[in-house]
Amino acid sequence: MFTLTFQSDEQIPLYQQLYRYIKDEIESGHIQGGQRLPSKRALSAHLKISIITVETAYAQLVAEGYIVSKPGSGYYAEHFIDNPACDDAGAEEEQPACPPADIQYDFHTNRIDTSDFPFSTWTKLSREVLSERSEDLLNACPAQGTAALRIQIAAYLKNFRGMEVSPEQIFIGAGSEYLTGLIIQLLGRDNAYGVENPGYNKTYQIFSANTSRVFPIPMDEKGASAEAISGFGINVLHITPSHHFPLGIIMPVSRRQELLRWAYSREGRYIIEDDYDSEFPYTGRPIPTLQSIDRNGRVIYINTFTKSLAPSMRISYMILPPALCQRFHNRLGFYSCTVPVFEQLTLARFMEKGHFDRHINRMKKIYRQRRDLLCQTISEGRLGKIAEISGCDAGMHLLLTIHNGMKQSQLVSCAAAEGARVYGLGEYYSFPVSDMPENIVVAGFSGLNEQQLILGAAALERAWAP
């Protein structure tokens, strides 16, 4: 039987660890094609893990073609073929290259540390909601979400962001991706939508999947500008002013006002303000959101709990100006709210009792320490002479401009060879630009603990300044 040791302090779920172990054993030939695997029950007892964990691992292996299920008989290893995904001649588009297998330090920009999530508090509140509100948990809630959660969000925005928002302007949905799709339905697919270039790749993908009229907006040192938009006939602009992804720009008030004037100057112009990183500012006083300085109902504000709580909780919200609230109820009010009532009520209670504020403050402290540690380790080592750090006044990532003669792809591949993954800035351009910087990489620090950050920085040093 298998003899793997689970690493309980790792963030990798047990089933993933099991799946990877068996996959490696098959790829390396330790488990041979045709060999029968242990039954789920036997393996569960042997490894002292739940059957469902084994099932999940087996299911993933089946899905990827490493093993097959023979009904009434069990699971058998397939004869291993190198890179089976590439055999599929029917695939319409190219497969992404397989990632190198030995990355130990992934400076991912979209990973948060869930080990500090107050899980026992969350489960306690979950239990309370389960036992106190059984009726509410079964009946459908209003299309825009439960009043209980919308009230808490409005109170939070008032206390921590200085925003005056009524709960009836708030619309809850299963993720910012989903809400962005709703906004396109609300405003109309025929608008010309502008997205930041570079920017969050998913934003461009979502707009592309929902409308054919999406245009890349070049950035200057303050973000998108009215001048940059003017050439495209844009009437809806999507921006991340509180901390631009990936450039890290915090848009100054003057530029925010310039964009609002742009929106006011013609009917039907709107700004979608994605405030995804706003919970984690590190320096200076927070700048008012566009939503809060908008006087003409032209800003749609989006934010998410995915980054501030946990990726598995698909809860985001948008704030619509009153005229668009009315339009939403008229045109899209038939849609059911996509977030289960249970999650909404648990989160409402979590916020009401002050746990959300405390959690955000704790994580802000942790992320700031990580940022400082990474910056310090880089500055004080050999990298200090060739690396410029920028874009780290907020959020969960920073930019490294490396002056050692290497270009982006070489920076990324040399880092990978030393076990560290960073991301070339060029990856975030939906459209290439002529003056694209060639020696900048993006490094997230929120998903790595202190030891990993120190070792990861050392790996970068070996790669770039040996």
Place this chain on the structure above:
Amino acid sequence: MFTLTFQSDEQIPLYQQLYRYIKDEIESGHIQGGQRLPSKRALSAHLKISIITVETAYAQLVAEGYIVSKPGSGYYAEHFIDNPACDDAGAEEEQPACPPADIQYDFHTNRIDTSDFPFSTWTKLSREVLSERSEDLLNACPAQGTAALRIQIAAYLKNFRGMEVSPEQIFIGAGSEYLTGLIIQLLGRDNAYGVENPGYNKTYQIFSANTSRVFPIPMDEKGASAEAISGFGINVLHITPSHHFPLGIIMPVSRRQELLRWAYSREGRYIIEDDYDSEFPYTGRPIPTLQSIDRNGRVIYINTFTKSLAPSMRISYMILPPALCQRFHNRLGFYSCTVPVFEQLTLARFMEKGHFDRHINRMKKIYRQRRDLLCQTISEGRLGKIAEISGCDAGMHLLLTIHNGMKQSQLVSCAAAEGARVYGLGEYYSFPVSDMPENIVVAGFSGLNEQQLILGAAALERAWAP
């Protein structure tokens, strides 16, 4: 202080009862404009309900303009103006007419009885998942949903629907509405989509919100036909073959095969099979789904747990043919799964332990009894002479053709005057047709208990055959 009595056996949540009570008191003038309402804490203690219940009721009253919150002071009744919603001159479209307030028996077609939901089992499993799988609950799951749930759905479909589906063909999403939007993104907005006319209004609304090319397909006694589609240049057809809504047609095998031949006869043609009511067939042997007799990968199957479990749980799934799975991963794989991992794992365990099967069987029995009771009560009374019942071989609603000289609108309004709500068949036509029947109403029976059904049928009798 208020003196309302909560009706604990009703399906109306406590906050709704409180909200309605206060609303009525304001409208009737018992609470006067400017009068201060009890504090949330005081009212919660007085009525022995949770503060969050009071908060939710107050929030709804604030949202609708019945009361205002004065920070640091409390809640005050607004000066009541008749029908404030209609005062809003900025509203873009017309408001629907306010429903009569005295409906006691709502034969709603989209309501399920949650009083028989095994809530204590569900909460027990929820607690197990919370305590056993903390890591999994925080990390993001695959875009198409957790393997654990997909495995259970595949097993269910095999055992109860005779469908051979691999878990990797299954995609979990927060409701059929959301999945339908994804399908349009997957197949392309430029296709010509056909929807049944009459049909489920939301289906037409979702397609309209996502594409400009949606066409109404007329029905004959077997449902949509290849001939009916031919005039529109349709290449994607959305149908409800297991129990057409609202006509109640169960599409015969011959027609299913005809539609498959239609799909096979040209590249890029697809059928979306919405199997929403399939868990509740009452007569005859179930007919194989189009998905299971499709040999060329042209059927996309959708089903939901909203109707079989509870409306508050937004869990649906679709089954894609292999080529579309690949296309999904390539084009839309960036989307996160919209259903929280916690709900997915709880449902997976609920299914794994056999609770889902037992619940479906129990509800099928209950709904069949309700259907039989309603049919019997109608047939044996004075209505028996003037009413024809049809469309009730499956699902949660039936059609009543009434031969008393009344037209649809009169049938509906006379029923409402007696306290019963039924729905004119004409409401389900997205496009009017010339031969629209004028004396047919739709009555759902799943949301009313036995006593309500008997009293509701008596109300219909008073209305239509006095």
